[in-house]
Amino acid sequence: MAEFRMPSLGADMEAGTLVEWLKHPGEKVHRGDIVAVVETDKGAIEVEIFWDGVMGRQLVTPNTKVPVGTPLAVIEGVAVEPTAPSQPLAAAKPAAPAPARKEARASAAPGGMRATPAARQAAAERGIALASVKGTGPGGAIVLADVEKVGAAPTLRIGLDLDKMRRAIAAAMAKSKREIPHYYLATDIDMARATAWLAATNAPRTPAERLLPAALTLKAVALALRKYPKFNGCYREPEGFVASGAIHIGTAISIRGGGLVSPAIHDCDRLSLDEMMARLRDLAARARDGRLRSSELADPTITVSSLGDRGVDSLYGVIYPPQIAIVGFGRVAAKPAVVDGNVAARPVMAATLAADHRVTDGHIGSLFLNAIADLLQEPDKL
Amino acid sequence: MTDVEIRAAVIEELGNIAPETDAATIDPDDDLREALDIDSLDFLNFLAALHKRLGVNVPESDYAKLLTVNGAAAYLAKAVAALPKHT
Numbered sequence: 477m478a479e480f481r482m483p484s485l486g487a488d489m490e491a492g493t494l495v496e497w498l499k500h501p502g503e504k505v506h507r508g509d510i511v512a513v514v515e516t517d518k519g520a521i522e523v524e525i526f527w528d529g530v531m532g533r534q535l536v537t538p539n540t541k542v543p544v545g546t547p548l549a550v551i552e553g554v555a556v557e558p559t560a561p562s563q564p565l566a567a568a569k570p571a572a573p574a575p576a577r578k579e580a581r582a583s584a585a586p587g588g589m590r591a592t593p594a595a596r597q598a599a600a601e602r603g604i605a606l607a608s609v610k611g612t613g614p615g616g617a618i619v620l621a622d623v624e625k626v627g628a629a630p631t632l633r634i635g636l637d638l639d640k641m642r643r644a645i646a647a648a649m650a651k652s653k654r655e656i657p658h659y660y661l662a663t664d665i666d667m668a669r670a671t672a673w674l675a676a677t678n679a680p681r682t683p684a685e686r687l688l689p690a691a692l693t694l695k696a697v698a699l700a701l702r703k704y705p706k707f708n709g710c711y712r713e714p715e716g717f718v719a720s721g722a723i724h725i726g727t728a729i730s731i732r733g734g735g736l737v738s739p740a741i742h743d744c745d746r747l748s749l750d751e752m753m754a755r756l757r758d759l760a761a762r763a764r765d766g767r768l769r770s771s772e773l774a775d776p777t778i779t780v781s782s783l784g785d786r787g788v789d790s791l792y793g794v795i796y797p798p799q800i801a802i803v804g805f806g807r808v809a810a811k812p813a814v815v816d817g818n819v820a821a822r823p824v825m826a827a828t829l830a831a832d833h834r835v836t837d838g839h840i841g842s843l844f845l846n847a848i849a850d851l852l853q854e855p856d857k858l
Numbered sequence: 859m860t861d862v863e864i865r866a867a868v869i870e871e872l873g874n875i876a877p878e879t880d881a882a883t884i885d886p887d888d889d890l891r892e893a894l895d896i897d898s899l900d901f902l903n904f905l906a907a908l909h910k911r912l913g914v915n916v917p918e919s920d921y922a923k924l925l926t927v928n929g930a931a932a933y934l935a936k937a938v939a940a941l942p943k944h945t
Contacts, residue, residue, distance in 0.1 A: 675918060682915055683905035688898055732878050732895045760899050785897040 517644035519766035698744035726776025790826035
């Protein structure tokens with residue numbers, strides 16, 4: 477028997493509100509299943525379970541706010557209590573992209589309308605006829621988010637409260653600047669080969685199949701981390717630096733209207749560029765829809781932020797604790813460079829590193845940045 | 859497909875990409891990236907949606923022609939007209 481607890485989804489999270497159970501008592505659960513939805517400052521998060529068993533007694537009812545670590549349910553048939561999944565660097569890997577939130581218990585309402593209990597309750601509370609709601613769950617079932625879409629003001633996003641998100645960002649960034657002695661490095665990367673390779677690769681593809689430069693930079697960072705693992709992990713008292721055995725890159729995604737989340741793309745070093753692109757698309761869509769998963773918020777081992785789209789030449793990031801580094805990329809811009817003794821215009825991108833001086837120094841930091849630059853000179857090998 | 863229908867498709871797909879904004883109310887000559895706060899991933903998704911809907915595969919070299927509602931509508935109208943006709 478094990479206790480399924482309110483997870484910690486970041487250094488700044490103290491409590492969360494259980495919004496919905498997605499598994500009934502008596503139902504089998506498997507490692508990686510999404511079993512509940514929890515509302516946090518970062519939005520409505522789909523919480524995964526990290527072991528196989530059977531959903532037992534549920535100790536917390538929906539719409540209840542409880543502190544991190546509070547037992548939410550009993551999971552029966554679990555022989556050994558696993559490593560706490562709420563800790564960053566959790567070993568458990570989530571499933572790959574995509575499926576929409578599982579709502580296995582959607583059941584037919586009178587008239588044949590399939591809807592989850594939470595959706596029915598929300599519809600009743602808001603006076604919304606289920607027949608008027610378009611279901612987006614499995615088999616067209618109406619889920620809570622569908623009802624909220626109908627009932628919400630048009631400018632609101634499901635599960636996202638930008639004021640709360642701003643407070644969470646403020647808390648995390650203030651903690652970072654208070655506790656982490658940052659140092660900063662920058663280098664210019666020649667992107668001629670990478671951009672040419674990308675153009676040639678994308679030319680025969682449809683838009684849905686094309687790659688963005690972000691796929692290349694994420695993979696380059698991941699591979700460079702294999703060589704310089706001192707930038708991949710977290711810093712905790714009293715242990716100090718704790719290296720991560722896996723490379724889960726937190727990818728900064730801006731939320732329109734003001735907001736930022738950096739959910740993890742898991743095992744970046746093992747993904748092909750096409751897989752990386754698919755993960756990025758999936759993650760950005762769900763981040764902006766307020767449908768991230770618990771492991772995506774808890775697991776990042778480093779952050780990568782790119783602001784080139786916004787015309788920024790370079791950015792100096794603030795480390796998201798307890799991580800110990802953030803890599804930034806600016807825009808690719810033509811700049812004069814000396815090539816074979818002649819001055820020529822080259823596409824150049826600034827890469828920056830903000831890292832924790834308690835763990836590394838500028839010397840190894842510069843080697844890490846140079847490794848990223850070198851990897852981007854051979855995009856076909858990424 | 860008429861020009862009006864193509865423009866409506868552009869605005870609808872922009873609405874799907876950036877549902878928090880109203881693409882119908884922006885100046886049709888404004889840069890979409892700034893007017894709707896969309897990034898390169900959003901823009902690629904926009905083009906993928908238009909490809910699926912209209913059958914127009916916009917090459918990367920033409921991206922700059924679709925950065926406004928007017929530009930996108932004009933480009934797509936021409937491209938749709940040039941598509942092979944189904945009998």
